[in-house]
Amino acid sequence: MHHHGGMNESTSTFEWLSLSMPFVLLIVLYIVAVIYSNKKYRKWPVYRTLCWITGISSIALACFGPIAEKAHSSFQAHMFTHLLLGMLGPLLLVFASPMRLVLRTAPVKIARGIAKFLKSRYVQWITHPILATILNLGGLWVLYTTELYSAMHSVFLLYILVHLHVFLAGYVFTVSMIYIDPTPHRTSFFLRSTMLILAMAAHNILSKWIYAHPPAGVELMDAQAGGMFMYYSGDAVDLIIVIVLCYQYFKNRLGRKTVQT
Amino acid sequence: MNGLERRKSNYDEPFNFWSGILFGLGMVAFIDEVVFHQLLHWHHFYDLSTTNVGLISDGLFHAFSWFATVVALFMVADLRKRKVWNFKRWMGAVYVGGGTFNLYDGIIQHKMMRIHQIRYNVDIFYYDVVWNVLAALMIIVGLILLKKKKTPSPLKKIGDV
16 A cells, blocks of 8 residues: 555656656667568568567556556546557557567577467466457456455555556457467368457446446546546557457458359 | 459459448448437437337348448459449449348337337327338338349450440
């Protein structure tokens, strides 16, 4: 609880620096890897680097700073941080294709280890659209329909775990739907679209549920504004995933199912 | 590879049809959202008399209509690329898809599941009649367009150019 108080006071310069350090480091590492990879392979697209920078920044913004501090008292602000941490951030990171970059630049031994990990049973399970959807949307339902939401604000460890889960589940979900990084375990377009539709439905049903049944400790007006924000912003990010999913499928379809006349 | 040649497949007819159905469904849901929810503010975001089944049905349909719109447009792009887009048949299917969705929305979702009403603080009866009659008319127009598909298909003309 004492940490909580510390977060609300204006953050000192030292705190700012130490909190932003890991995020800055991730961006620097990525850029170094890009420069290194450009010397050996085809040029790494600039948009991927931009996606990485904006993606990492979104997540940083959700973790500390003015919006993250406001999220402790305002449900609307909380919803905004969740959009950044669980949907927009992961999507941008997926567009940045970090695994491909690591495989290009890491020493062969390490790269082999990573490739082996990507092919493992564990990754196959966790990135299966059904499990990824349950982890992602199930987690949100548990968070907002049980006592977890209010408990999270009083126990700091819970707060960290919940946010870590929201990010990881969001990333795994995105990876299970669209294939931008090397993806050894692929599932059918039909299965992925079905799960995506169910996930979108579960998301907008939950946002209406929140609109009508505020989580403990949230005022009705705040919950209504937060619920509506969740509904529309979720649709916007999901729309991008739908477009990429369809684009990838139809790009390949033309060659497969037609005969020339 | 020459992208201009016409490529046919046995799936082109149903492909045209389903693309139209999906687009009609998505378009009507989109118009519903923009006109009735956002511009007129007739519909409510969430009406507290909604049943739980209604909430689930609305959520599924909303998600599906988003997806359907995008898929339908990719299907059209695919059909056009192969020069086998039958516009008339497609439009017919758009009307049938849109009308069916409106009829479902008007009768099952508004009336039986009470998701929300068309408008509040007015005599709702006339609104419901207009809504459902329009939906039925859309289906009829669509079926007429679909029926006439035996006339020399426009895709031959496109193929000749």
